[in-house]
Amino acid sequence: MKRILIIDDEQDIREATQICLEISGEWEVLTASSGAEGLVTAASEQPDAILLDVMMPDMDGLTTFQKLQAHPLTQNIPVILLTAKAQPAEQRQFTQIQVAAVITKPYDPFTLANQIEQVLIAAKS
Template sequence: MIKLLLVENDLDICELVRLSLELHGEFDVVDCSSGEEALRIVGDYRPDVFLLDFMMPEMSGPQVLKRFREVPELADVPAIFLTARTWEATKSELIDLGAKEVIYKPFKPTILGAQVKAAIER
């Protein structure tokens, strides 16, 4: 099982992502609704991959990733971003931060698991 930490503040999207990944059959998903919550539980969960919303109140996805990268045990955990911002500059910024992939909203629930798995394997 691939342990995935999902950080998404929209509860409907969070539920859809979690169900999509769990139905894929290869993911154990723990979800958080904020960066602060993710920072509290990440050490105990020890994920294999992060799936981060780009825009969240209080702490953005890039800010969360920067905080994760400060922890030596998390420095090499692959990160994937979900975003509604389809600007090429946004994707470039996220790749420069170390993201393995950027998945645009609205995403296709039926292929989300395959997209995440492909990004991890790259």
């Protein structure tokens, strides 16, 4: 079973996403409510992938991503950004950093596990 870490400051989104991924039967889900907590969990638990919310207080998703990239224990974990922002300029910004993918909120909870699976297959090739 693969492990995924959800880093999102909104508890209802964390819980809904966790349920969707656990129902698929493919994922063991870890959660963190802040970028700082996510960094610690990612380093200690070594998940197969990270779902990272872009808009968070204190440390936003892009800052969290940069810190994940800078740490030897977490730099090779594929990161998928979750964002409500899908403006072309922001999409370009996301393309410039080495994220595995960007999934736009609101996402379809029933296809999320499959979307993540496709991203990880692409990341390996």
